[in-house]
Amino acid sequence: MSYDDDEVRWEVMTAFVRLGLAQGExxxxxxxxxxxxxxxxARLDFTGRSTVTARERGQLVLSSMRGLIRPDLRFTPERQIGRLHSETSRAADEGFTGLRAFIDMRWVPDLNADVRVMMHRETHADALFDGRPYSEICAYDRRWFGREVLHAMDRAHPRSLLDRLGTLQSVRGADGSVRFIGDADARARHAFTTALxxxxxxxxxxxxxxxxxTRLHLLSAGCAGALIGLADQAEDHDLVEIRCDHVQARTLHRLGAGAVRRLTTTEVVRPC
Incomplete structure (x- = not known):
């Protein structure tokens, strides 16, 4: 993820932490x-002291990159990856279902690390995840990293998070297809319709x-209805295929998708 608003960082970090704790990680x-x-x-415990017990039993640990690579003083990808590998095994030995890490990349200027070395680590860390219960968010403050670095890291990671929780993004494919990510709610109806x-x-x-x-968390009735209406009006198209999950398909059919001859729904398993 990348951010230039501290509130965005807190939102994502808090959600990531609470989901991990709820899943026994x-x-x-x-x-x-x-x-x-x-x-x-204070941010993690906002509106309550929800993480105190997790910290007391060792399920939630606050650390630093300096602490992770200790006793080394200089960052190397091998040292960091090796320690995270060990921490994943340790989490399993302690009875947790896995390990997840939220890493704010401001550690790079803090350690005066070479950005090119950091970028090499980010593109050569597959062994951390292959066959292992480990997940990780790398958070880049756009006020500290150059555009070239941010663009390279966006392409290097298998998933890039939206700028804010509850927003909508559309991505066009090389074949002209359109993929929606996030929440297609009432606030996003204009953007959803325009992209279509x-x-x-x-x-x-x-x-x-x-x-x-399939990468939508929410499909409102308004957006679903707009999709059906546009497909019905698309006389210069022979087929509009909607790839969706079971709940989305049910919503579309209840709103009359079956009456539009050029529209077809294909149910697929939601990607992880």
């Missing part, structure tokens, strides 16, 4: 090294469009 936090520990704990109109306009020549909804 051990969670390690490597926050911005310039943040006081008391502020991090552009996708339909761009695929007139091939007369077919694939709309992928």
């Amino acid at each position: 051990k969670v390690m936090l490597f926050p911005d090294p310039w943040l006081p520990e008391a502020e991090v704990l 109109e552009l996708a339909l306009s761009g695929t007139c020549g091939v007369r077919r469009l694939t709309v992928d909804l």
Whole structure:
């Protein structure tokens, strides 16, 4: 993830931590090294003291990159990856279902590390995840890292998070398809409809469009209805295929998708 708003960082970090604790995982936090520990704990426990018990039993651990690579003083990918590998095994031995880590990349200027060495680590860390119960978020403050680094890291990671929780993103495929990610709720209806109109306009020549909804967390009735209406009006298309999960398919059919001859729904398993 990348951010230039501290509230975004807190939102994502808190959600990531609480999901991990709920799933019985051990969670390690490597926050911005310039943040006081008391502020991090206060943010995690906002509206209550929900993480106190997890900290007491060792399920939630606040650490730092300096602490992780100790006794080494200089960062090397091998040292960091080796320690995270060991921590994953340790979490399993302690009875947790896995390990997840939230790493704020502000440790790079804190350790005066070479950005190129850090980027090499980010693109050569597959062994941490292969066959192992480990997950990780790397959080880049856009106020500290250059555009080239951010672009390279966005391409290097298998998943990039949205800028904020509850937002909508549309991605066009090379074949003209459109994939929606996030929440297609009432607030996002205009953006959702606009993206569909552009996708339909761009695929007139091939007369077919694939709309992928499988990475949506929410599909409102309003957005679903707009999709059906646009498909019904798309006379220059022979087929509009909607890839969706079971709940989305049920919503679409209840709103009349079955009456649109050029529209078809394909149910698929939601990707992890």
